[in-house]
Amino acid sequence: MTGMTGRITAVLGPTNTGKTHYAIERMLSYRTGVIGLPLRLLAREVYDRIVAARGPSVVALVTGEERIVPPRAQYWVCTVEAMPTGMGSDFLAIDEIQLCADPERGHVFTDRLLNARGTHETLFMGSDSMRSVIATLVPKAQFMHRDRFSRLTYGGSKKISRMPARAAIVGFSVDDVYAIAELLRRQKGGAAVVMGALSPRTRNAQVEMYQNGDVDYLVATDAIGMGLNLDVTHVAFSSTVKFDGRRMRPLMPNELAQIAGRAGRYQTDGTFGVTGEAEPFDAEVIEAIEEHRFTPQKKLNWRNGRLEFGTVDRLIASLEIAPNDPSLVKAREADDLKSLKTLADLRTVRPRLRGTKDVRLLWDVCRIPDFRGISHGEHTSLLERIYEFLHEYGRVPDDWLAEQIKRIDRIEGNIDTLSKRLAYIRTWTYVAQRENWVDDESHWRGATRAVEDRLSDALHGALTQRFVDRRTSVLLRRLKQKEGLVAEVNDKGEVTVEGEFVGRLEGFRFQQDKAATPDEAKTLAQAAMAALAPEFSLRADRFYNAPDTEMDFTEQGGLMWGEHAVGKLVAGDDALKPRAVAFVDDGVAQDVAEKVQRRLQHFIDRKIATLFEPLLNMSRDETLTGLARGFAFRLVENLGVIPREAVAQEVKELDQDARGALRKHGVRFGQYTIFMPLLLKPAPTRLRLLLWALNAKFDVFPDSPPPGLVTIPAVADAPDGYYPMSGYRLSGSRAIRIDMLERLADLLRSQDSRGGFEANPDMLSITGMTLEQFADLMGGMGYKAEKGERVKVKAVDQVIEAEAAPAETTEDAPADLSGVAAEIPDEGEAPSAEIAEPAPAEDEAAQFADTETPEGVAADAGLPETEMEVFYTFTWGGNRGGNRNAGRGPRREGGERPQGKKGGKPQGKKGGKPRRDGGKGDNQPKTFSARPPRKEKPIDPDNPFAAALMGLKDKK
Numbered sequence: 001m002t003g004m005t006g007r008i009t010a011v012l013g014p015t016n017t018g019k020t021h022y023a024i025e026r027m028l029s030y031r032t033g034v035i036g037l038p039l040r041l042l043a044r045e046v047y048d049r050i051v052a053a054r055g056p057s058v059v060a061l062v063t064g065e066e067r068i069v070p071p072r073a074q075y076w077v078c079t080v081e082a083m084p085t086g087m088g089s090d091f092l093a094i095d096e097i098q099l100c101a102d103p104e105r106g107h108v109f110t111d112r113l114l115n116a117r118g119t120h121e122t123l124f125m126g127s128d129s130m131r132s133v134i135a136t137l138v139p140k141a142q143f144m145h146r147d148r149f150s151r152l153t154y155g156g157s158k159k160i161s162r163m164p165a166r167a168a169i170v171g172f173s174v175d176d177v178y179a180i181a182e183l184l185r186r187q188k189g190g191a192a193v194v195m196g197a198l199s200p201r202t203r204n205a206q207v208e209m210y211q212n213g214d215v216d217y218l219v220a221t222d223a224i225g226m227g228l229n230l231d232v233t234h235v236a237f238s239s240t241v242k243f244d245g246r247r248m249r250p251l252m253p254n255e256l257a258q259i260a261g262r263a264g265r266y267q268t269d270g271t272f273g274v275t276g277e278a279e280p281f282d283a284e285v286i287e288a289i290e291e292h293r294f295t296p297q298k299k300l301n302w303r304n305g306r307l308e309f310g311t312v313d314r315l316i317a318s319l320e321i322a323p324n325d326p327s328l329v330k331a332r333e334a335d336d337l338k339s340l341k342t343l344a345d346l347r348t349v350r351p352r353l354r355g356t357k358d359v360r361l362l363w364d365v366c367r368i369p370d371f372r373g374i375s376h377g378e379h380t381s382l383l384e385r386i387y388e389f390l391h392e393y394g395r396v397p398d399d400w401l402a403e404q405i406k407r408i409d410r411i412e413g414n415i416d417t418l419s420k421r422l423a424y425i426r427t428w429t430y431v432a433q434r435e436n437w438v439d440d441e442s443h444w445r446g447a448t449r450a451v452e453d454r455l456s457d458a459l460h461g462a463l464t465q466r467f468v469d470r471r472t473s474v475l476l477r478r479l480k481q482k483e484g485l486v487a488e489v490n491d492k493g494e495v496t497v498e499g500e501f502v503g504r505l506e507g508f509r510f511q512q513d514k515a516a517t518p519d520e521a522k523t524l525a526q527a528a529m530a531a532l533a534p535e536f537s538l539r540a541d542r543f544y545n546a547p548d549t550e551m552d553f554t555e556q557g558g559l560m561w562g563e564h565a566v567g568k569l570v571a572g573d574d575a576l577k578p579r580a581v582a583f584v585d586d587g588v589a590q591d592v593a594e595k596v597q598r599r600l601q602h603f604i605d606r607k608i609a610t611l612f613e614p615l616l617n618m619s620r621d622e623t624l625t626g627l628a629r630g631f632a633f634r635l636v637e638n639l640g641v642i643p644r645e646a647v648a649q650e651v652k653e654l655d656q657d658a659r660g661a662l663r664k665h666g667v668r669f670g671q672y673t674i675f676m677p678l679l680l681k682p683a684p685t686r687l688r689l690l691l692w693a694l695n696a697k698f699d700v701f702p703d704s705p706p707p708g709l710v711t712i713p714a715v716a717d718a719p720d721g722y723y724p725m726s727g728y729r730l731s732g733s734r735a736i737r738i739d740m741l742e743r744l745a746d747l748l749r750s751q752d753s754r755g756g757f758e759a760n761p762d763m764l765s766i767t768g769m770t771l772e773q774f775a776d777l778m779g780g781m782g783y784k785a786e787k788g789e790r791v792k793v794k795a796v797d798q799v800i801e802a803e804a805a806p807a808e809t810t811e812d813a814p815a816d817l818s819g820v821a822a823e824i825p826d827e828g829e830a831p832s833a834e835i836a837e838p839a840p841a842e843d844e845a846a847q848f849a850d851t852e853t854p855e856g857v858a859a860d861a862g863l864p865e866t867e868m869e870v871f872y873t874f875t876w877g878g879n880r881g882g883n884r885n886a887g888r889g890p891r892r893e894g895g896e897r898p899q900g901k902k903g904g905k906p907q908g909k910k911g912g913k914p915r916r917d918g919g920k921g922d923n924q925p926k927t928f929s930a931r932p933p934r935k936e937k938p939i940d941p942d943n944p945f946a947a948a949l950m951g952l953k954d955k956k
Contacts, residue, residue: 006117006120007120007122008117008121008122008124008140008141009121009122009123009141010097010123010124010125010130010134010138010142010144011023011124011125011146012125012127012128012130012131012143012144012146013145013146013147013148013292014127014128014147014148014261015225015258015261015262016148016150016261016264017146017147017149018149019095019125020046020125022123022125023093023095026091026093026123027050027091027093028050028053030089030090030118030120031074031090032074032075032087032090032091033074033075033089033090033091033092033093033118034075034076034078034083034089034091034092034093034118035075035077035078035093035094035095036078036079036080036083036094036095036112037077037078037079037080038079038096038099038105038226039223039226040064040079040200041196041198041203042095042226043061043063043077043078043079044063044066044204046077047059047061057070057072058070058074058075059073059074059075059077060073060075060077062076062078062079063078063082064082064369064430064433066200067433067445076089080094080108080109080112081108083116085116088119089118090118090119090120090121091120091121091122091123092117092118092121092122092123093118093122093124094112094113094116094123095125096109096126097113097124097125097126097130098127098258098297100113100133100301101297101299102301103246104244104334106300106302106331107301107302107334111302111305113134113138113300114137114138127254127257127258127294129294129297130297131143132296132298133297133327136327137300137327137328148261148292150264150265150267150268150270151264151269151270152261152263152264152269152272152290153269153270153272154271154272154281154286154289154290155234155273156273157273157274157275157278159276160180160187160236160275161183161187163184163217163275165217165233166216166217166231166232166233167235167236168217168219168232168234168236168263169191169218169219169235169236169275170221170235170237170238170259171220171221171238172222172241172242172243173243174195176238176239177219178467180219180275181219181466181467182466184467185467185469186469188215188216188217189216190215190464190468191215191217191218191467192207192210192215192217192218192219192467193219193220193463193467194206194218194221194223195221195223196221196223197422198459199422199426199452199453199455199456199459201456201460202422202456202459205457206460209464209468210230210231211231215468218230218232219467222242222255222258222259224259225255225258225259225262230265231265232262232263232264232265233264233268233269233271234263234270234272235259235260235262235263235271235272236275237256237260237272237273237274237278238275238277238278239277239278240274252294253284253288253295254294254295257288257289257292260272298327299328299329300328300329301328301330302325302328302330303319303330303331304318304320307363309359311359312344312350312353312359313344315359316344319340320337335370335376335379336363336367339366339376340362340366342376343362343365343383343384344362348388349362349384349387352391362387364434365386365390366383368386371424372423373423382427390437395436395437395438395439396431398438398439398440401428404428405425405428405447405448405451408425409451409454411455411457411458415459415462415463415466418455418462419459421455422452422456422459425448425452425455426452428448429445429448432447433445487531487534487535489505489532489535492504493505493506495532497527497528497531502527503528505539506564507565507566507583508536508566508582508584508585508588508592509584510528510529510585512525525587529587529588533589536592537592540592540595540596541595543566543595543596544595544596544599546599548603548606550562553569553604553607555686555701555704556701557570557690557693557701559580559603559604565583566582566583566596567581567582567583567596567597568580568583569604569690569694571694571695575637575691575695576608576616576636576639577605577608580603580604581597581600582600584597608687608691611679611683612679612687612688614640614665614666614676614679615635615639615676616636618632618636618662618665618666618667619633619636624662627650627654627655627658628657628661628662631650631654631658632665634650635667635676638724639679639688639692640675640676640688641673641674641676641680641688641727641738643672643673643674643729644669644670644671644672644674647674666678668739668742670738671742671745672738672741672742673724673741675738675739679727680727680739682704685704685727686704688725689701689702689703689704692721692725696719696721698719702718702719702722702726705726709737710736710740710767711728711734711735711736711737711767711768711769712728712734713733713734714730714733714734715735723735727739729741731780731781732776732777732778733776734777736767744763747760747763747766748763751874753783753875753876755875756786756874756875757873758871758872758874759778759874771870774872775872782877783875784874784877785872785873786872786873786874786875789868789870790868790871791868791869792868792869
């Protein structure tokens, strides 16, 4: 033991007693001084404080990875392992002296306790539990007790979600720290992370984020127990057991107190406790921590400091000497000794150990810490390579060192990747700090420090990105400070509060950012709604004064303002009086919600009044009385469209005056439907379907048909009433618009439905169908369609006309199609005068058949190839085989079938054309050509039905 003169004082007491601050003051009172600290992080903190007091030119920082030594250095701030020996400084201090009992590092602290002295004053700062052992080992030591500035009390168990602000939560593994920080990010806006493995730059950035209030929570390992000064009011343990390098063991009360003591700084009281995942403390432990009374430390770890370097075996033997003092216990084998034993047995190393210098060099190499935390084998392989370089060349080659650093100098990757690279660069930082291990020490120290700084910044950014939600933390801080939050909404509806994106404003509902987790959603909503109150009021005013053209309704009953849904329709007391319900968030002021609802109700009321004006005028007409008024009520009740079969008896009971009064309001009495033509336009139809579906209380409303189509395909599983409300009538596999159906019915009344007829161009033009589709439609209306084939008339006509045509006639002469469309009688009634039939012509096929063929010439020689055509003959079938929704065939105004023979069967007109086959028998069914009258109108080439009309024309 050293017998140097000078005062030795042990300053003992709990945390928050100002021991470190006292040591700094004492050191600065001397010309020179050295202070040893347990952590690189704490050494950097003390270094910064002394630099602020004395300037950088007289302060040195020496740690395993940093070496800042100005030429006129007077005050040395070091980690305990890196403290220079034999300097003879005026003052010397060792902090956290109770670490003499630490299984891993205790022997280093014990060596400093026994051998490190200042020429004028020596201070040992630590726990009161060291009093008796220090008194035994250092008899000259004086003792100074310092009381805690604030009280420390037990706060019990608290869930992390209910953890108070300015709290530190302690975990004993990286996984625990990350999991806790992630939970705090979701629930509290984030947390700073402090671990012993962090570089000082990363740690300082994280602590600054906590200290300035960006986050209210700190998650740390037990590194915070080593003198880090933080503004912490509560310390919570997530576990009370830790892995000490060999096994999991419970924390001792003095270890718990060292960490818990970080709560409460200076004269601010603090509390400690556990999270919901840890077992609550026993009463004895609580009392020990609160009263700062712990079992005295009786045994300190020790390793011989007087090493022999004659041979490697003698070095190993000197390191394994047992202590001869009962207060000391031999330290367990440390990493450096383990590495020494491994390397000494290697065939690549053993031959190089020829003398003391070689053995001392090997020991220096073995003391490189395993910052990387990889396997012992990999670590010793690296040490072997470094020793070979130093022994062979006296230096670590620049190109090899540059390659190792280049591999690490990358800032991409996640937290774990960056942490590993930081650990790797610490190895090369340590190598660069050693004297005479590299050629240009200044260059390599700067290079490794620059890489460490870049990785530290990247790690801080990665930690912040993962564990801090700046948006939530900013909003929480502003809410806590009770300041007015500033919200902005851009033209895209994006909402920012205090510059942080929080979601979108869609109409009068705030849609939170989808990236927000359920835990933070409540906080976001609270902040956003508080900030958006003025915006909601302004937006409600704009909406109330907006024109109806900016609003619309959807087929599912939604009410839109531009592209945003602002309400919906629900059924009211009357089909024409639905109620509007506004989509407004619960947190919006009541007057805003009422204003939005009133504007929506005004919109839909005016829309109904405009589109159903004829219907509403009829309902308000007081001149309608008796049966006419009752029928008008039925029309209003059915929104202006009623299938005729549903009111057949009521129609019969209406006299001509009643019908006339209803016709004045636009009511049309069709053969199939009673309707108001103005209400068949697309806009009223779309609204009528919506009102009908609302009143029927459908879960899903049927869509309205596309506008402008005469027929539409049948809708699968269409609800009863869908087709009349949409303005169509189902017939076969398609539905036809009811006004076009009435026009078709008018044309069909002029046909011989008993003898049979073919479709004329007007019929196909009205429906826009092919002949096959038309046949299916007629089948749905109750007609029977018989399909047949015949020689196309055009093939014969061409031969005859070619022989008989004058020479000056050209093929380009336009066909006269005037008279194709016959005048359609109104209101489904029979025409007032008979439509003239064209004069019967001789059977052209028969004429052609009578033509003599020259002898020796084939009958079909010189004739064009025979072309066949398909035709349909339609006869009234009494709805046999027809669709049940198609009605019972064409009727007149009073509901009777078209005029025919006795018995009500339809009959053809007198003077009908003779059959093509010349048949005259009464029992043979008659067929008629669909050729239009000879005077024809020109066919528009752009007409979509031109091809169909030309095909019918070719039957001539």
